[in-house]
Amino acid sequence: MRAGLFASVLSVAILGTGSATAHFKLNEPVDILVTNALGDPAKGGVAGAGSQKTRPCGSGDASGMVTKVAAGSTLHVKVTETVGHGGHYRVSIVNKFPAAAADFTDPAVTGVCQSATIMATPVLPVLADGIFAHTQAQATVPKVYETDVKLPAGMTGPATLQILEFMTPHAAPCFYYHCAQLELLGPDAGAPDGGVVVVGPDGGEVADSGASSSGSSGTGGSSGSSGSSGVGPETGSGKLPQNNDSGCSTATSSATPSLALMGVVGVAVASMLRRRRR
Ligand SMILES: [Cu+2]
Known part of the structure; x- marks a missing residue:
């Protein structure tokens, strides 16, 4: 009973x-979808009604935001995990926008989201893999992870940056997705000096976060790894065992x-x- x-x-x-x-929110670069504090995309103007599960970028209302950044430069990537899962993240890029599902390949998975292939030496479209790795026991929410990724030197023009989250233990689907629209500027395109320019739907400049790409260089993008190695879970109350997420379908x-x-x-x-x- x-x-x-x-x-x-x-x-x-x-x-x-x-x-x-909600599983994670993409803070930087700005998401192509309108998302709430938990990272859930809006859909039809309804907050959180979209999905992070749709390949390759989630689905919902477009933000229209574009990040202009110099080709070959370093780009700051910052996410907030809003549902605590063990796992890791992968960052990929393709030289087009919008991207199609076929432009990105999900990592191969063993079992039911037991493990996912990590490219030890990332090959395009993958830029970085296995980042922000942490176990279920280490998962706290909300947890900010950030790193810098090196953009391909020869790639200019429109691009789609995909941030993929792999979750374990977890029932399928094992992955959640967010994307950013980039405009990769060549050497003579007046690229912002060591920074990025965010442009809104009307073409107007929204923000210049020039500090983001260089300011974090000292840490080497290790806030995620340091968080998962030494610090551990900050508070017990922040833990969300995987079975406790009503938004997740769990295997058992x-x-x-x-x-x-x-x-x-x-x-x-x-x-x-x-x-x-x-
Ligand atoms: Cu989940």
Whole structure:
């Protein structure tokens, strides 16, 4: 009876939260989709109604944002993991925008999201792989990971930068996606000096974050790795065991509901009731 009650509450909670399946937010470079604080794309103007699961870039409302950056320069990549999963990230680039699903190949996976192939020496379209690696036990949310990637020297013009998250342990799908639209500027194109220029849908300059590419050089893009090696989980409350994410389909749901899961469900139900009352 307990389990039955729980199941009904859980199903209500899932129905109530819809497709809120946030896993990470792409902070830099700016996302091609409009996303909320959790990283979920908007769709049809409805916040969080899009998906991060759609290859190759997620699906939802376009932001129209373009990042102009010098070809061959160093680009700062910053994400916030908003659902705690073990795993790692891969950054890829193709010389076109928009990109098609066939332009990127998902890493080969063993078992049910047990492990994913990591390119030890990245070959295009892959720029960096195996970054921000951490175990499920180390996963905390929200957790910021950042690094610098070297853009291909010879690549100019429109480009799509894909940031892929591999999750383990996890049920399929094992990957979540976000992308940025880049405009790679050649030597005589008046490239911003060591920085990037973000241009909005109207073609106007939105921001000049010149500090981002050079400012982080000292760390060597290690905030992710240092976070996963030495520091460990900051707070227990930040942990979200994989089975506790109502947005995730998990392979084995045999585990008895934990207090944390009941908390998640409770919050979801509460918010749903709040919504209803309006
Ligand atoms: Cu998940």
